[in-house]
Amino acid sequence: MIRLYDYLPSGNGYKVRLLLTQLKIPFERIELDIIKGSTRTREFLGKFPNGRIPAVEFDDGRRLFESNAIMWHFAETTALVPKDPFERARALQWMFFEQYSHEPYIAVARFFAMHPSYPDERRAGLPRIIRSGYEALGVMELHLGGGGEGDHPREFLVGGKYSIADIALYAYTHVAHEGGLDLANYPAIREWLARVKSQPRHIPITQG
Amino acid sequence: MIRLYDYLPSGNGYKVRLLLTQLKIPFERIELDIIKGSTRTREFLGKFPNGRIPAVEFDDGRRLFESNAIMWHFAETTALVPKDPFERARALQWMFFEQYSHEPYIAVARFFAMHPSYPDERRAGLPRIIRSGYEALGVMELHLGGGGEGDHPREFLVGGKYSIADIALYAYTHVAHEGGLDLANYPAIREWLARVKSQPRHIPITQG
Numbered sequence: 001m002i003r004l005y006d007y008l009p010s011g012n013g014y015k016v017r018l019l020l021t022q023l024k025i026p027f028e029r030i031e032l033d034i035i036k037g038s039t040r041t042r043e044f045l046g047k048f049p050n051g052r053i054p055a056v057e058f059d060d061g062r063r064l065f066e067s068n069a070i071m072w073h074f075a076e077t078t079a080l081v082p083k084d085p086f087e088r089a090r091a092l093q094w095m096f097f098e099q100y101s102h103e104p105y106i107a108v109a110r111f112f113a114m115h116p117s118y119p120d121e122r123r124a125g126l127p128r129i130i131r132s133g134y135e136a137l138g139v140m141e142l143h144l145g146g147g148g149e150g151d152h153p154r155e156f157l158v159g160g161k162y163s164i165a166d167i168a169l170y171a172y173t174h175v176a177h178e179g180g181l182d183l184a185n186y187p188a189i190r191e192w193l194a195r196v197k198s199q200p201r202h203i204p205i206t207q208g
Numbered sequence: 209m210i211r212l213y214d215y216l217p218s219g220n221g222y223k224v225r226l227l228l229t230q231l232k233i234p235f236e237r238i239e240l241d242i243i244k245g246s247t248r249t250r251e252f253l254g255k256f257p258n259g260r261i262p263a264v265e266f267d268d269g270r271r272l273f274e275s276n277a278i279m280w281h282f283a284e285t286t287a288l289v290p291k292d293p294f295e296r297a298r299a300l301q302w303m304f305f306e307q308y309s310h311e312p313y314i315a316v317a318r319f320f321a322m323h324p325s326y327p328d329e330r331r332a333g334l335p336r337i338i339r340s341g342y343e344a345l346g347v348m349e350l351h352l353g354g355g356g357e358g359d360h361p362r363e364f365l366v367g368g369k370y371s372i373a374d375i376a377l378y379a380y381t382h383v384a385h386e387g388g389l390d391l392a393n394y395p396a397i398r399e400w401l402a403r404v405k406s407q408p409r410h411i412p413i414t415q416g
Contacts, residue, residue: 088284089281092276095277096275096307104312
């Protein structure tokens with residue numbers, strides 16, 4: 001069985017848990033406490049040199065890290081990755097946006113709020129982090145609300161269908177308030193969150 | 209013809225320029241000075257809501273942003289993306305690693321060095337940025353030098369062949385010294401840089 005190295009509060013870990021559950025792929029979850037440095041041990045780094053969860057290990061020893069690459073691997077031939085080549089690139093576009101312009105702000109603000117005494121030099125930059133988080137939400141709101149190409153509201157991020165791009169951005173957006181980001185002024189995002197949550201076999205972030 | 213919105217010093221822009229050149233795909237380059245805010249105009253944001261280069265626009269009006277997603281789009285059916293599904297996920301793994309753990313440090317340190325008077329709140333965190341940049345180089349060195357899965361040195365990041373994962377990580381690694389990062393202690397990276405540079409139709413980052 002697939003072994004998923006995970007940390008329950010992690011939105012990145014949640015992406016993989018949610019995807020595997022929705023695809024009915026069984027997995028064994030191995031909880032690692034990142035606060036206690038469990039992903040920086042010699043053993044873990046020997047397997048996963050970037051020292052981060054989520055990471056997966058197969059029975060034959062193959063390994064893969066980076067949440068969005070793991071999702072791509074399991075979903076590539078399913079309905080959760082668009083068939084059309086251009087839509088596929090667009091799904092990746094939103095997944096790279098998530099890791100570059102969204103997660104480093106929205107996830108980090110939440111991490112600071114969840115661990116107020118954890119020492120982290122980046123904490124001094126929190127006002128800028130919050131501002132950048134709202135910028136990322138603004139890009140999503142514009143896109144979902146119908147800005148940019150075309151001018152019709154969008155049910156999902158890519159191709160009018162639920163995909164791994166939605167899972168990637170749902171993971172930290174739906175808990176953005178835990179980091180102090182208020183979604184009151186983002187109605188298109190709030191409607192989209194409800195649509196993602198209503199998909200078959202959805203699980204909450206708290207479910208291991 | 210494809211229009212590529214670009215900024216010559218950008219490693220992210222360079223990835224797309226290099227790839228299109230190696231694939232012999234003609235493109236028109238539109239230079240935007242990010243320092244002067246040319247990617248934050250109403251017109252540009254109307255087309256590309258994330259306000260970043262590189263971004264491409266096709267004759268039929270379709271648009272795509274995020275350097276690594278653009279590369280995937282043009283390369284998906286070429287020899288620059290692995291045929292094997294697992295190797296394909298591994299290519300994405302390194303591309304997500306690049307955008308999350310590498311570019312935000314190595315590119316940002318270089319940006320600060322190139323624009324010493326440009327106001328940026330993140331500049332106070334430069335020592336941490338440099339440290340995180342070296343961590344990313346350490347992960348690459350371990351992988352290329354033969355650490356992790358298997359224990360043989362690797363010619364390229366994925367599957368023993370030059371791919372878009374190499375382009376993604378070459379872009380800022382080969383100019384890391386411009387941001388003050390010294391590759392002296394990273395021999396596997398230096399040999400890999402030379403291999404990437406020797407690929408057919410390679411162009412330097414200074415070539416538009």
